[in-house]
Amino acid sequence: MTAFPLEHVVESQQFDRDLLETVFRTADRMKADLAGKRSLAKSLDGKIMASLFYESSTRTRFSFESAMLRLGGSVITTENAREFSSAAKGESLSDSIRIMNGYADVIVMRHNEAGSAVRAAEVSAIPVINAGDGAGQHPTQALLDMYTIVDAFQRLENLKIAxxxxxxxxxxxxxxxxxxxxxxxxELIFVSPQVCKMEKDIKDYLEKNNVPWREESDLSLVAPEVDCIYMTRIQKERFHSVDDYQAAASKYILSLDCVETMKKDAIIMHPLPRVDEIPKEVDSDPRARYFEQAQNGLYIRMALLYLLLQKN
Structure with a gap:
């Protein structure tokens, strides 16, 4: 196997098509090996993952920890590093990362500040994986999202995504x-409340790479034309104004009536957790892929840990 070229996984821009294919092929292998209970059980025997989470998490934290354990490695963890680590005493992020370098072989970190994963990687001699940095990025979620899309359509080209x-x-x-x-x-279609529109940096990046995008306000008009609806939660914890949050909350709900207008082979995705944006009665529709999407996180994160640590 060709050596994995990344030292850290901190942002989506690190991945080109060849690297994406490497991750997806490895994830396929992980999925098959888990189903057949085959060869990967001890591949990371003796390796230790530090799970350093400054923000709450269920799927990301547990899927990473499960991934490491299934590969034969061990886990040291804190679920609220802002309160239950030396950060509560004022220790800087860079000092915390340097200390963790002496205890673990890889750091999986979720932090409340955008750009924190890049800063951590700059001082770390062991791999850092960004498990979400504030309103910045969540590259491993994007990888599992892409893996879910390619599984549904057997392609990533010629798709329209809302x-x-x-x-x-x-x-x-x-x-x-x-x-x-x-x-x-x-083609990307952005459907959001006025206070939650996609930021200019992403729009500029899409235009630079010749990816068409447009903004719409009516989900019911968009639903019949797209191949994928990617729903997201209105994140109360990110808003600086109660009025802004209340203006956005519950504005877009993917009702059963709306789902019925979608293409028969379209899919519905959501990074979870959800609040009210996808009613539970939608769960039984065959187009709903969000629980499968969450399961795919295990295979993608197993693949990344394997690729990063096999060379170290």
């Missing part, structure tokens, strides 16, 4: 937008 909800603070849609520029004939 991103709905909190696009301003939504790190998942930002990271996914970067990766989608790698493929031909992809």
């Amino acid at each position: 991103m709905v909800g909190d696009l301003r603070y939504g790190r998942t849609v930002r990271s996914l937008s970067y990766l989608l520029t790698k493929y031909a004939n992809v």
